[in-house]
Amino acid sequence: MMRKNYYQKLAFMVILLTILLAFQKYTSKDKDTFPEVKFIANSSVSANLSDFDPNSLNQEQWQKLGFSEKQITTILKYKDIVGGTFTSKEQLKKCYAISNEKFEELKKFILLPETAEKNNPKKFSSFVKKEVIVNGKFNPDIVSAQDWIKMGFSERQAEAIIKYKNYLGGSFISKEKFRECFIISPENYSKLEPYLLLPVKTPESFKAVGTRYPEKIKVQYHTFDPNSLDVNGWKNLGFSEKQAQIIINYRDRNLRGNFKSPEDLQKCFVISPEKFQEIKPFIRLSPEAIKKEEIKQEKTDFAKTDLNTITFRQLIEFGLDEKSSGSIIGFRKKLRGFVNKQQILDTYNIDKDLVQKLINIAPLDISGVPKYTLADAPEEWLKDHPYFKYSADRIIFYRITYPDDKKILKFLKLKPEYEERMKLYLK
Template identity: 30%
Template sequence: MKRLWTYLRFNKTEQNGFFVILVIIILFSIVYSLVRRNDKKDPIAHQVRVFEQSFHDSTGLVDYPNKKFSGADVDLEEKVVAVQPGAESKKEGTKLFYFDPNNLPTDDWQKLGLSAKQIAVIKNYERKGGRFKEKSDVKKMYSINEKLYSKLEPYISIKKETATASRTDKTTLLYDKFETSKAEQIDINICDTNALMSLKGIGAILAKRILKYKEVLGGFCRIEQLKEVYGVTSETYDLIKDNVMVSNLEGIKKININQIDANSLGKHPYLSPKDAKLIVNYRDQHGNYTNIEDLTKIGTLSDLAIAKIAPYLIFENDSR
């Protein structure tokens, strides 16, 4: 124990140095405490911090869309405006009146008591497509605080848009080019790709499919056959049906049912290879067909298939 005490015991010089360091530490603690206390009570330092925050907010409006103005910001803003030329007259000229906030001119916002910074936030919102649909939407603007909204709320009067007007505007945007230049009636048996592309809903690819199907079919007998073309939906057909017609039936290709072979007959869209073979086999067994009713004797052909293929057939004793 005595040996340990010899390490902890200070001589006279070491004791004096220890007390000097202790006094310095105490003095620094007292000075630091006084400086902090004075800084908290200093109004200039507080105003500098408020001004820096207000300046940051004014230069970052778009970056903080959901931030509300604090009371300190509003107070400082009013003080700054007060020293600007003409600002006093604007504050004195504040006048409340009924207004629609949508597309309200800047001058009217100023008459309601809003500052240039508050108006800039609203105009930026409108430029991005924003609209006020009800009173509470005005309150959502972060430049409008509770106190200002309470003052404006009784005078806000928003015009309601009717659903009919909204639909009319959308329809005008979508079909304006079609309304201004309506397509004339086109004979789908003699038209070309460009003529088909002038119709609503018909592009280059679909126009080529229609012409290809006409060749395979042998020509259109009625406009309803357009529905059989791949890509012509019910909606597309409804768009074009009033602008197409079939007036030229002379160019329709006919099939002599008593001379054609089963392979060639099976290439027609209205007959399957199996149907074509049945027709040819029945002809070979019972002789030539004299009219369309003879096809019903086969028994396996549906009435619909016979009705669809009939306009494209000729018989040995047919003069067509």
């Protein structure tokens, strides 16, 4: 029994010694070091970028590139100032809203040449910045889009200036307001300012009215015959001089000199529904004028009536219903004029038998129909014209590099019938 106890104690001591030696060995080892922790910084915008054309970006897309709303406004304004399109990376870099660091980040993704090609003036000729030239003092309120273009602004810039004027209510009000037009650079404003026939400061009363709508004029209405009013007569009813002239032109050109009913007056686009309801109780149409109009219509000589100027009422007089007449007038308006009589016969929703009789009688004058080369056609015309609008973007793209109609048509790869239709309106 004693021997058994001895061996048990010895075994216990051996086990304990083994454990102590193992623990000592473990504690004497060099401590493992933890790996160094490195924090990864947020990835830059360029990490998620792909190639892009700055000319095709909208405000939201510029924002995704990391620009603020104010910077984007400046970039888009600069784009308009240089002619509506960036032609090179060098040009884009000059925009002060894009810092050098930001430009270097985006540079490799920009789908533009490094510099504009000097040896190929035709390639970017449509985007060359023109110098603004003023011949004398002028009132900008009465300057047309064509006049702004003659001064040196692009077609797009001219339209923007007119829209801004309309936004203010039809008048620039003051030099102060004119300067706020985003399309006019400080440089161009300094050239124009001495010649502007406008007050320097904006009247305080203008602020109370608001910048979007002109002050409403209180009118003392009285009975009137819309067929006998001149410009001053319409102005006395609360219309501007420009609106008055449009109403008279609508009456004389579209309705052949006479409103036959109050509804005719309502159809004139410068008379709002609210304004029409105000003047309607005071409209008194002369029976004699209506009778004269009916006599005039009975005497229309369709053998001398040009199909490019024939009116809606004349088509009704010939016997066409309103649907057919409206389709012909609408299609002619989109085309900017017919160039052959078959186009009239191909118009949708018409009485073809009756239209065939009309085109057999009436002449077609195509001298006033606008025609262009594909290289020079205005973008708006291409995008709106029924024969060109579906190929407009490709035409605009190809003509930058190949300003030649034959090459552009070759690249378009159109069906023969579509190409023939285009050629009707090409020089």
